[in-house]
Amino acid sequence: MDAREMALRQAYGHAVRWLASLSERPIPARASVEEIMRALGPDLPDGPSAPADVVDLLATACEPGLTAFPSGRFYGFVVGGAEPAALASDWLTSAWDQNCVMRAVSPAYAAAEEIASAWLLQLLGLPVDSAVGFTTGATMANFTCLAAARDAVTRRAGWNVARDGLTKGPAVHVVTGQDRHMAIDLALRYLGLGQPDLVAADAQGRIEPDALRRTLVARGPACPTIVILQAGDIHSGAFDPFVETIRAAHEADAWIHIDGAFGLWAAASTGHTHLTAGCAAADSWATDAHKTLNVPYDCGLAVVRDPSALQAAMSLHSDYLIHDHQGDPTDKVPELSRRGRAFTVWAALRSLGRSGVADLVDRLCRHASSFSEGIARIDGATVLNDVVFTQVCAAFGDDERTDRVLARLLDDGTAWISGSTWHGRRVMRISVSNWSTTESDVTRTLDAIRRAARTH
Incomplete structure (x- = not known):
C-alpha cells in the first residue's frame, strides 16, 4: 500500500469504530478543549510525519472530545445525521476532489446537480423550472435567495444594484414575523438591508396575516418590498399560513421568500404536506439538506422561481473560466471553491x-x-x-x-x-x-x- 491508501484505511477503521460506538456512548464530549490540544500537540513539528500516523493521532486524540451529534439521542439543535448512502458519497466527493463551478470542467458534477435539483423540486412541490443552488447551509441559502430578491425588487423600481450599489438607491422594505430565525437577520445584515420590520405572530410563532396586510398597506405600493415567511418555527415547528400571507404580499407586489430550513420537507409527506399548502406560490425558498434529509454538513439549498433573477445576483464571468451556454453551477451560489454538494443529495434521494x-x-x-x-x-x-x-x-x-x-x-x-x-x-x-x-x-x-x- 502507498501512503495515501494506508491513511485512508486508517481513517476507515476509526470511522467505523466511531459509528459503532454511537448506540451506547454518552452523548456529551468527555474531554475539554485544553485536554484535546495537549493530546494533539500544540507545537508544529520540524519535519514530516507518515499520513497514516497523522490520521491515527487525530482520531485518537479527538475521540474523547467528540459530541455524539450523529446519535439517535441527540436532540439539541435541528441537525440531522448522515444517511448511509450520503455519508459514503461524501467520502467519494472528497476523493474525487472536483472543481464544481463549471459544467464543462466536471460534467459528472453538473449531471448530479441537475438530477438532484429536479428531484428536489418534485419532492417539495415547487415550480419545476426553478433554479436550485447548493450552498454551505441554510443561512447562506437564505442569503442567496434574498440577494436575488434584493436585486429584483430594486430593478423593478428602476435601480441596478449590481452596477450602482445600495447607497443612493431606493430603500428596500423587508417584512417578517417577530418569531423569525436569527439567520434571517444575519443574511439581511450581510446584504446591507438592516433590521426587518417585524409583524405580530400568534402564540405558536405564526405570522398574523391581517397584521402583515396592514404593515404592507402602510408602506404603499411604490416601495420595493420583500416579505419573509417561515416553514417550521425553531421552537414550535409551526408553519406560517401561506395562502393568506402570500396573497397579501402579492397584493403589495412584494417578493415572497420562505425560510424552510427544516420544515420545507413536510411537503414530501402526504401526511404533512398540508403544513406547506400555498407555499409554492412564493418567489424563493431556502432549506438545508443536512437537516431533515440527513446528508452530511455543508449542503444548503437555495431555490428561486425565476432562474434569471438568481443568475443576475450570483453569476461571475472571467476570461479564464470556461462558460457553458446552458449555464454553470457558479451562476447560482456565492462561492467558487466548494464541495460537490449535489453528489450527496443525489445519493440520499436515490437511496431513499x-x-x-x-x-x-x-x-x-x-x-x-x-x-x-x-x-x-x-x-x-x-x-x-x-x-x-x-x-x-x-x-x-x-x-x-x-x-x-x-x-x-x-x-x-x-x-x-x-x-x-x-x-x-x-x-x-x-x-x-x-x-x-x-x-x-x-x-x-x-x-x-x-x-x-x-x-x-
Whole structure:
C-alpha cells in the first residue's frame, strides 16, 4: 500500500469504530478543549510525519472530545445525521476532489446537480423550472435567495444594484414575523438591508396575516418590498399560513421568500404536506439538506422561481473560466471553491426514493409526538407548543427548575437536549432530526428526562 491508501484505511477503521460506538456512548464530549490540544500537540513539528500516523493521532486524540451529534439521542439543535448512502458519497466527493463551478470542467458534477435539483423540486412541490443552488447551509441559502430578491425588487423600481450599489438607491422594505430565525437577520445584515420590520405572530410563532396586510398597506405600493415567511418555527415547528400571507404580499407586489430550513420537507409527506399548502406560490425558498434529509454538513439549498433573477445576483464571468451556454453551477451560489454538494443529495434521494423520504419525515414527526405524550405524563411538566412537526418545547415548573432538569439531563449523558427561552420562559427544546433515531432511543431519552425531573 502507498501512503495515501494506508491513511485512508486508517481513517476507515476509526470511522467505523466511531459509528459503532454511537448506540451506547454518552452523548456529551468527555474531554475539554485544553485536554484535546495537549493530546494533539500544540507545537508544529520540524519535519514530516507518515499520513497514516497523522490520521491515527487525530482520531485518537479527538475521540474523547467528540459530541455524539450523529446519535439517535441527540436532540439539541435541528441537525440531522448522515444517511448511509450520503455519508459514503461524501467520502467519494472528497476523493474525487472536483472543481464544481463549471459544467464543462466536471460534467459528472453538473449531471448530479441537475438530477438532484429536479428531484428536489418534485419532492417539495415547487415550480419545476426553478433554479436550485447548493450552498454551505441554510443561512447562506437564505442569503442567496434574498440577494436575488434584493436585486429584483430594486430593478423593478428602476435601480441596478449590481452596477450602482445600495447607497443612493431606493430603500428596500423587508417584512417578517417577530418569531423569525436569527439567520434571517444575519443574511439581511450581510446584504446591507438592516433590521426587518417585524409583524405580530400568534402564540405558536405564526405570522398574523391581517397584521402583515396592514404593515404592507402602510408602506404603499411604490416601495420595493420583500416579505419573509417561515416553514417550521425553531421552537414550535409551526408553519406560517401561506395562502393568506402570500396573497397579501402579492397584493403589495412584494417578493415572497420562505425560510424552510427544516420544515420545507413536510411537503414530501402526504401526511404533512398540508403544513406547506400555498407555499409554492412564493418567489424563493431556502432549506438545508443536512437537516431533515440527513446528508452530511455543508449542503444548503437555495431555490428561486425565476432562474434569471438568481443568475443576475450570483453569476461571475472571467476570461479564464470556461462558460457553458446552458449555464454553470457558479451562476447560482456565492462561492467558487466548494464541495460537490449535489453528489450527496443525489445519493440520499436515490437511496431513499420518494416513499423513503416521506417515511423519514413521518418517522421524525412520530417520534416528536411520542416525546410530547411522554413528557406530558411527567409530574410538573408542561408541553408548551402544538406539536405539528419535529419540535417539542416543554417546561418543568418555573425557570429555575427547568434549568435544573436540563443540567441533570446533560450530566446523565443518555441524551443531549438543549435549553432555550421562548415567550420569556425557559424551556427544554427537543428537535427530532436524525434518521437513526429509534423508538428505543425515544424511550431511553424519556426515561432520562424522568430521572432528571425527579425532585430530591
